Amino acid sequence: MTSFVHDFPFDPAYGRTLDELMAVPAPSAPEDFADFWRARYDAAREVVTAPEVGPLEDERDGVRIHGVTYTSVGGVRLGGWLALPVEGAAAGPVRHGFVVGHGYGGRQEAGPDVPLPLPSSAAILPCVRGMGARGLVAGIPDVSAGHVLHGIESRDTYVIGDCVADLWCAASALGELVPELAGPGRLGYLGESFGGGLGALALPWDDRFAAAQLTVPTFGNHPLRLTLPCAGSGESVRARHREHPEVVEVLRYFDAATAAESVKLPTLVAAALFDPSVPPPGQFAVHNALAGERELLVLPAGHFEYEGLAQDVAGLVAARRAFFGKWLGR
Template identity: 30%
Template sequence: MQVDLPIEELEKFHYQEPEPADFDEFWQSTIAAETARPLDVAFTPVVTELQTIDVFDVEFTGYGGARIKGWLLLPARRSGRVPAVVEFLGYGGGRGLPVESLAYASAGFAHAILDTRGQGSTWRAGHTPDPVGSTPAIPGHMTRGLLSRDDYYYRRLYVDAYRFVDVVRSSAEVDTDRLVASGRSQGGALSLVVAGLRSDVTMIVPHVPFLCAFRRALRMTAESPYGEVSRWLAIHRDQAPAAFATLAYFDGVSFARRATCPAAFSVGLRDVVSPPSTVFAAHNAYGGPKEMVVWEFNGHESGGPEDVLRTIRAVRGLP
C-alpha cells in the first residue's frame, strides 16, 4: 500500500516552506534564559527486582522551573564510564517502569529516559505533570498554546529535552564522548532538536521522527497526533496563519538543517502517522553525515526491535 511518494522521489524530496527569519534568535534566547536556572539534579538509587541493572530515579529542573522526572539505568557490572543512550519517548508515553526498558543497559550502556511532561497516560505511564495552562485546545498536546510560540507546549518539551542532555552529561558514570540521542516518533523529533541545538551529542538515531514538515504532514494524513491540529483548525477556521506561524519554530526539519553529528534515520513506507515524505524531509535536510534505513512493508512501528538493535550497534561502533 503506497501512502506517499515513490521511493525515488522521497530520496530527492525537499520541504520548501520558509523558516522564520528569527528562528535562531528565538531558540538562542530561549535556551539562554532557561539554562540560567540551576539544574538541581538528583540521582536517587531505587531498589528493584532487577539484579543486572542499577536503577536511579532522576529529577531535575526543566522549562519554567518545573521539576522533571526520568530514569538512569546502568549495567550493574561496569568498569569506569560507559556510553550513554539518551532516549526520548513517543507521543503519549511516559518513562514507565524500569523493567520496561532493559535493552540498552543490558547491552552495557547507560540508558537515560526522559519522562515527557504532561503525557504518560496513553501507552506507558509517566510521573511528570505539565503545570502550565492552555488556551482552548483539542484533547492531546499538539494544540496547547498553538497561537503563541512563547506559550506552545513544545517549547517547554524541547527545553526539557535540551536540559536532559546536561543531566546525563553530569553523571560520573557516563562517557560524555559517546553520548547518543534516540527515540521513536516524537522521541525521534526530540533527538533532532537536541542535535540541532547542541554540539556535544555524539550521534543521533531518530526512528520515524514526528513533528517534521508540518504543512506537508497535515496535507498527507488525518491520523493523530497531526489530526489534532487538523481538527482544531476545522473549528478555529480563521486561525490557520497564526497556527502555522507558531509551528514553524518547532519544525524538526529546521533543527535537522543545523545538526552536524552523524545520524541514522529509519522510515516506514506505509506510515500514516509520520508520512514518509516528512521523515525524508528531515533526513534530506540533515546537516551532518546521515543514513536512512527504509522498512518497505512497515508503518509507524518501522523496524521495531530491529531499530533497537540498530541503535545498539551504532553505539558499539563509536570510536
C-alpha cells in the first residue's frame, strides 16, 4: 500500500493492497442497461451539431487551438476548444483524432491536454454541460457537489447521461469539421477523473472510437463507493443516498465499471493506489471489468500533490503516447 502524510479524516488508500484492488468487481447490470444506453446513443447521433470554429487562440506543441461551439442533445449549445495540426493544411489529411474529456470543474483553457498523444492529430476538447467556462447552462450547477446530483431522481433526467451525450456530439462535431476523422475506428478518447468515468459510459456504444485512455476514472462500482468517504463529488452522492436510498436504482445505470464490461476496444487505465477524491477501489473496478485489450499503469496517488508527481506525470504521458501509437498509429 502507498502511504502519504495527509490531513484527511479518512484513509485515501482505503486499506487496500494492489492485489485486493485488482480483485474489485463490477456490479451487475440492470437487465435493460445496454438498451438504455443504445437508445441514448442513437438520439445523440441524430443531433445536428452545427459546429462553429472561432478565431485562433493559441499555437503550440504542433497544433493551432481555436474556440469551438456545437449543439448537443436537448438543443444545448456547448463550447470548448479545437486543436488542428499546424502542418495539416499544407501537408495533407489529419492522421489521428481525439475527443478529450475533462475532470470535474471543467476546463478554462486547452491547457495540459495539449500536446496530443500523436503527431498529425486533431482533437476536440469540449466542456460538457454545466462545467467549465464554455459549458455553463442555466439551471445546471457548475460546482461538482451540486452538478453530480442534478436530475438524479430519474435515469432519464440525470445530468450524467446528458454529459455522456455531450461527448458523443463532440465526436460528431469533430467528424464534421475534419472529414478524415468521420466513420468507424477513427478516434481515440482521453479522459481523466470525471472525464474518465464519462468515457467508460460512452465508449461501449460508439464504434467511432478505436482506443481509449482513462486516468483515475470515477463512477466505478457505485454500491462500494457509497460506503467509502471521500473529498470528491462522491461525498455528495453518499449524502443524498443517506436521505434517499432509492437513488441506488438510478446509479445502477451510470456505473462506469458496469459499462466497462461492454468496452471491447483497447483501453489504458491509469489507476491510483491513494486518492482522496476518487476512491481507488472504484478506479480499479473500471479497469478490472474491461472486456477488451487492457493495459494498467499504477499511480502512487491521484488528486494529490506529492514528491515525484512530475516524474509520474511524465511517465503517464510517455505510456499514453506509446499506447496510442500502438493502436492508432498509421
